[in-house]
Amino acid sequence: MTISSYNDSYVIIDRNGIIENRHFVHAAIVDSTGKLLFSLGDPSRITLLRSAAKPAQALAVVETGALEKFGFDNADLALMCASHSSEDRHIARARSMLAKSQHTEDQLQCGGHPALNPAVNREWIKRDFEPTGIHNNCSGKHAGMLAGARALAVSSNDYHLLTHPIQARVREVVEELSGLSEEEVKWGVDGCNMPAPALPLSCLAKLYASFARASDASASGDSIDARTQRMGQIFNAMSQMPEMVGGEGRFCTLLMEAFQGSLIGKVGADGCYGVGMRESEISRKMGAVGAVGIAVKVEDGNLDILYAAVAEILERMKICKQESKKNLDAYHHPTIKNTKGIVTGTTKFHFSFRSTG
Numbered sequence: 001m002t003i004s005s006y007n008d009s010y011v012i013i014d015r016n017g018i019i020e021n022r023h024f025v026h027a028a029i030v031d032s033t034g035k036l037l038f039s040l041g042d043p044s045r046i047t048l049l050r051s052a053a054k055p056a057q058a059l060a061v062v063e064t065g066a067l068e069k070f071g072f073d074n075a076d077l078a079l080m081c082a083s084h085s086s087e088d089r090h091i092a093r094a095r096s097m098l099a100k101s102q103h104t105e106d107q108l109q110c111g112g113h114p115a116l117n118p119a120v121n122r123e124w125i126k127r128d129f130e131p132t133g134i135h136n137n138c139s140g141k142h143a144g145m146l147a148g149a150r151a152l153a154v155s156s157n158d159y160h161l162l163t164h165p166i167q168a169r170v171r172e173v174v175e176e177l178s179g180l181s182e183e184e185v186k187w188g189v190d191g192c193n194m195p196a197p198a199l200p201l202s203c204l205a206k207l208y209a210s211f212a213r214a215s216d217a218s219a220s221g222d223s224i225d226a227r228t229q230r231m232g233q234i235f236n237a238m239s240q241m242p243e244m245v246g247g248e249g250r251f252c253t254l255l256m257e258a259f260q261g262s263l264i265g266k267v268g269a270d271g272c273y274g275v276g277m278r279e280s281e282i283s284r285k286m287g288a289v290g291a292v293g294i295a296v297k298v299e300d301g302n303l304d305i306l307y308a309a310v311a312e313i314l315e316r317m318k319i320c321k322q323e324s325k326k327n328l329d330a331y332h333h334p335t336i337k338n339t340k341g342i343v344t345g346t347t348k349f350h351f352s353f354r355s356t357g
Helices: 050-062 066-070 074-080 088-100 118-127 139-151 165-178 201-220 226-240 251-259 281-285 303-316 322-332
Strands: 010-015 018-031 036-040 046-048 186-189 195-200 263-268 272-277 292-298 343-350
Touching: 010 303, 018 201, 018 303, 050 066, 050 074, 050 139, 050 165, 050 195, 050 201, 050 226, 050 263, 050 272, 066 139, 074 088, 074 139, 074 226, 088 139, 139 165, 165 195, 165 201, 195 201, 201 226, 201 263, 201 272, 201 292, 226 251, 226 263, 251 263, 251 303, 251 322, 263 303, 272 303, 292 303, 303 322, 303 343
Parallel strands: none
Antiparallel strands: 010 018, 010 343, 018 036, 018 292, 046 195, 186 195, 263 272, 272 292
16 A cells, blocks of 8 residues: 555645645544555554543543442543533533542642633633633543542552553553554653653554444443443443533534434544544445544644544545534634634645555
8 A cells, every 4th residue: 555645635724715724634544453444644643642542541440440439420431531611510520520539629630721612711711710620621531540540549649640550551551452562652741741642543543443343342232341341331421421522512522413322533632533433334335344443633733624624534434414514514614704704715625535445
């Protein structure tokens, strides 16, 4: 297979036909076996997963027995996978999780930041409110990690450091789901102060396909192993409670609402996205064995372009139905407006898909 140059695939912002910006896009589309079906740009690009790693990080927590030990439900599990909007329901849920595992807000090792929901942020500004760690969009993940540490009967101190036992569990999960060795997975520090893995883009796609495959296996009624059952539970928590994963009007939430349980999607900061889609007639027509995983990276990290690119890829792969398209249209085809509300620019896609078929 010949891999295309990154110049082959990009999103254009133009004003009156004049190219203003060109955003290069990489993507990998794989099936449950890890076979690369389609690609854009460089599908082997080493990519920091950022918050797209959260389903795998949540699995590490679930495998400690924390859900059963502390009575966490699917809403708690969805929040562990969230980059939430700091809406009241998100903050209340994060506080409830801390209470269940007997932790306090000051033990969170993430800091405050402006809310991802503009309405929430405006309200904070009016009140001169200073957000803290509990309001961080990753507070559900951090609450889960604290619970995981307690379930392991180890100190919760430094749970956010790569050397902590709960992070050792995360490392093992990421390596096993991606099919990579310890040496092949690189680690940085995320914006929320948690370790973030870096993998080839195709391995991120494989990771997401594995969660979708687990949901299929769980629904089959056949006997499955404990990990598959837990991965299916994570997929179902995200897909059935998408409002906890993002929030009102957020792309991840709208995407999962549109697909009604057949797909999960999760953004990672600076232009990374993971999608896991359960097996269907659509996946079989794509030539997939089992479920499908899609991973996307926008080279310059632009999130608006990322969402547009993900929606375009889903449409090009004939995954989007008409109803789904409507749900995502504002993200799929963003327009550029000036201060008078006049449309001055549009988004166009120049994608050169490569197939292994």
